[in-house]
Amino acid sequence: MYTTDTTHPTFERGAMNRRLDLAMLLVLTFSTGMVDAIGYLGFDKIFTANMTGNVVILGMALTGADDLPVLRPTLALVFFMVGAAFSGRILGRRGEDWHHRTTTIFTLVAIGCAGLAVYVGVVPDPEVGITGTIFTSALSTLMGAQAAAARKMKIADVTTVVVTSTIVGLASDSRLAGGDSTNWARRGLAVGLILVGALAGAASLLINQWIGIAIVSVIIAVAAYIGHRGMHRRTRTEAAAESPADATV
Template identity: 55%
Template structure:
């Protein structure tokens, strides 16, 4: 497979994971006591306001999410440290682990819905954050420009700063805009799944996101670059 085709495939797969991130963060924020399990900037801001005395803002959830995400990213970084550039079997393993964790948590949360302030809710937050840390580390290794899968602040900055309005060339505007639209759409889907699923909505959202992540891992594995011998 030529390098251009590989790059396009990786872009599509990372955009798909960006969509799943929107789902995950929506069900986390709305169903797990206002906690982001992928967007750590949001957790830091919530935690800062809570520590400053903000009314009815969570502390334990954001702290657990931050610790879990960093642990997941550290594990992913260590696993992928010596991997060759591009998509390797270790990329498949890491993205697959994200999908498996999300699916298992989704099924478990459908059987026993997590509630705010309960131990089970904190366990779900921790494990889901680990999964998203793994995804972020693996996506960083794939290194698709402007698509981190977990945040879009830098993507929005690039979209605006490099636009023709700002005197730039508008380079990569389509992928940047798609990343923003897809995380937005994912959040909308996550919110709808919560509304439709009731108490099981958190689990359904994680299950849907996990299945999509497994599809991404499978397609990336099938179409990965051949290993030189």
């Protein structure tokens, strides 16, 4: 019977690459906190990354609750799914490791956010009327694509767009609940980063609406670049490694 040698350098490098992927997804979690704060506070109570929030808002709005939008959260839901479907189509049945198509998705999202920053910067009153609806729909499409690419990587407890299940895991697996606090660090970071991201997004609105989206674009571009470099290092390492036995009898 063969067992994997977890002390072998190749295994250790693989674990290091997964830690790099985790770090990049945590960075993207921060950026989605910014995105949702900008959408909710600056564009008529719309979540462009957290679709759970939109479903709740839409449900309340359909009961006749005052001052709650219907069109924008509906379009955000639809376009988020369009973006996720587009991303899934590009990624296909790729494995969990970062792939050059993963880089492509995140790069397109970064470029799209940069374009939206320009759009918000040049359009008068971008939050009003059809211009605001175009912005929230387009940003939801980008966030759907990003979320699908993150999901494909299957990093436990880090989806980049929601932290409800992460909070449940953090509490239910805690030592207080009789668990072993599995993955408590990444769970705590995911929650904290989306919180700090929302704070940063809200603060950016005090300057100008385009500032926050421009920052998000840079963050996603940096994550895409670092993740891509990590993928190339992994590929070179695997090519140079001795093939047969990362395993022992």
